[in-house]
Amino acid sequence: MRRNTEHDAEIIQMFHDGRTYKEIGLAVGYAPGWVFTICKRHGLSRKGPRYYPDTGRVEEAPNGTRRISWSRQMVDDLRRLFPKTLNKEIAEYLGISLRTMIRKARELGLQKDPDWLTDVWEDRRRQAHMVARIKGYPGTIKPGEHRSPDTEFKKPMIWAGYAPVKLYESKKRKKK
Numbered sequence: 001m002r003r004n005t006e007h008d009a010e011i012i013q014m015f016h017d018g019r020t021y022k023e024i025g026l027a028v029g030y031a032p033g034w035v036f037t038i039c040k041r042h043g044l045s046r047k048g049p050r051y052y053p054d055t056g057r058v059e060e061a062p063n064g065t066r067r068i069s070w071s072r073q074m075v076d077d078l079r080r081l082f083p084k085t086l087n088k089e090i091a092e093y094l095g096i097s098l099r100t101m102i103r104k105a106r107e108l109g110l111q112k113d114p115d116w117l118t119d120v121w122e123d124r125r126r127q128a129h130m131v132a133r134i135k136g137y138p139g140t141i142k143p144g145e146h147r148s149p150d151t152e153f154k155k156p157m158i159w160a161g162y163a164p165v166k167l168y169e170s171k172k173r174k175k176k
Helices: 008-016 021-028 032-041 072-084 087-094 098-108 114-135
Strands: 049-052 057-060 157-160 163-166
Touching: 008 021, 008 032, 021 032, 072 087, 072 098, 087 098
Parallel strands: none
Antiparallel strands: 049 057, 157 163
């Protein structure tokens, strides 16, 4: 026979608010084991979907880990935004981590628009070039410009272990 306590409704509400059995027990004056029994009696478990007030979303929690339950609206937003929006912006908009968003996009087979990607890369290249010019990094050596005449036409050396070995030296030993 099921016996309901006077605090069942309060315990259920605190459970859904994401509190632990210990926190609920301290609030209502029961032992954590008894709180667990009451929750179990009402069919509540920490496994499965649960509301997390800090994220404002229902998430699955198998084996103590948090897993996002993707709503239809979230998937539709991801499909709509993914081809022409930066991943970081999409993750912020959906309120999830960047890694989670990328994993779901791969799962759905989504890809970025190639023309949009080319534009983004070109914009970033221009920005890097502007920063380099402002900082005084002119880039590559121009024809006729000599930066270090001491080392300009020397043969290359390869480091083997700790001693440099010159490529052009012969490996023959000199006879005495």
